[in-house]
Amino acid sequence: MSTEYNATMSSPTVERGQPSVAVRRGIPRAVWIVVGVFALILLVVIILGVLSRAAAEHALRQKTEVAAVLNVAVVHPVVTSTSPEIALPGNAQAYVDTPIYARTNGYLRKWYFDIGAHVKKGQLMATIETPEVDQQLQVAQADLKSAQANLNLAKTTSTRYVNLLKLDSVSKQETDQAVSDETAKGAAVEASMAAVRRLEQLQSFERIYAPFDGIVTARNTDIGALIDAGSGSAQPRDLFRLASTGLIRVFVPVPEAYAPDIADGGKAYLTLDEFPNKRFEGTITRNSSAIDPLSRTLNVEVDVPNAQGLVLPGAYVFVHFTTPIHADTVSIPANTLLFRAQGLQVGVVHDSHVHLLPVSIAHDSGATVEIRSGLNPGDSVILDPSDSLADGQEVHIAEKSKAGAQ
Numbered sequence: 001m002s003t004e005y006n007a008t009m010s011s012p013t014v015e016r017g018q019p020s021v022a023v024r025r026g027i028p029r030a031v032w033i034v035v036g037v038f039a040l041i042l043l044v045v046i047i048l049g050v051l052s053r054a055a056a057e058h059a060l061r062q063k064t065e066v067a068a069v070l071n072v073a074v075v076h077p078v079v080t081s082t083s084p085e086i087a088l089p090g091n092a093q094a095y096v097d098t099p100i101y102a103r104t105n106g107y108l109r110k111w112y113f114d115i116g117a118h119v120k121k122g123q124l125m126a127t128i129e130t131p132e133v134d135q136q137l138q139v140a141q142a143d144l145k146s147a148q149a150n151l152n153l154a155k156t157t158s159t160r161y162v163n164l165l166k167l168d169s170v171s172k173q174e175t176d177q178a179v180s181d182e183t184a185k186g187a188a189v190e191a192s193m194a195a196v197r198r199l200e201q202l203q204s205f206e207r208i209y210a211p212f213d214g215i216v217t218a219r220n221t222d223i224g225a226l227i228d229a230g231s232g233s234a235q236p237r238d239l240f241r242l243a244s245t246g247l248i249r250v251f252v253p254v255p256e257a258y259a260p261d262i263a264d265g266g267k268a269y270l271t272l273d274e275f276p277n278k279r280f281e282g283t284i285t286r287n288s289s290a291i292d293p294l295s296r297t298l299n300v301e302v303d304v305p306n307a308q309g310l311v312l313p314g315a316y317v318f319v320h321f322t323t324p325i326h327a328d329t330v331s332i333p334a335n336t337l338l339f340r341a342q343g344l345q346v347g348v349v350h351d352s353h354v355h356l357l358p359v360s361i362a363h364d365s366g367a368t369v370e371i372r373s374g375l376n377p378g379d380s381v382i383l384d385p386s387d388s389l390a391d392g393q394e395v396h397i398a399e400k401s402k403a404g405a406q
Contacts, residue, residue: 071398075379077330087318090252094313099238102227103205115296119210126208137199144192154182159249214244248306252319261323329370347382356391
């Protein structure tokens, strides 16, 4: 019984347990396959991400290095053996330009010349009515007659007292008083005469004459206008303005670099836009002998004969100076210069690196400058250099100019 029971009891157990063992062994294998595939995919993604990031960083590093190298354009200096003629703007002025004021008060009676009129020295230009001065003169003349009468009486009295003193008929005190009274009366006569002369001089200013030969460039009065004496008014108004244009002064601000080439007695000539084919010869007469600290220029005067009156005062002209020959100089564009605390410099490229070289200017022509020292014709000079350009900086020549400054 027991044997059969045990067999009966154990047989179902084995049959029921076989599916459990199979299930327990099949589920972990599938999970591990899925986990392995997922882990492989994740590893591939991570590797690809790392490689992509490394490639991006490498590309960025290369771009950064390339961008850090400055691209520059260069130009080669041109050898020049002669400095060109320089033309500088100037301001033409009349050799003598004078405002004419009234010296006495009154009313304008008549004027004889208008603007543009040519007058000669001593010609009458206008007359002024001075009723107050005329009355003052009459009073002064009457005072003078009275003073002269008092002087004559004082002289007679003094003479009488002196003669009586010899006879001891009068005292010494009375005689001295009479002599002193004569002296005082004489001084009063001199004062009256001075007042008369002053008023006569003012009366003579009624007539206004031309002080020199010239042209009337302005007339600021008319008949009947009230005239104030030039020295008696806070803001006197000139009656006329007279200019002598037979000789024209032209003032030219010459740059400091050209100052040593300007000498008194040298020749220069003028050109005007209104006379494109005509030259007006002139002479350098004087200069200020000092450099203006604001503009760094030398004020030079050029006198130009103007007998025909073609050059008008106030005209804008160009003055041409002939400068000396300068050998062994090179010319470069003005936009290659660096103005720094170390002085004037240019950037030159050697072996893809910048070398800052100090230079000295022989002449400045505006768009181009002549370099006396510091450059050679074969140097590659940087155009439009940056303010941050440093010595030894690596650069890349983007464009080479075969022609120098023209």
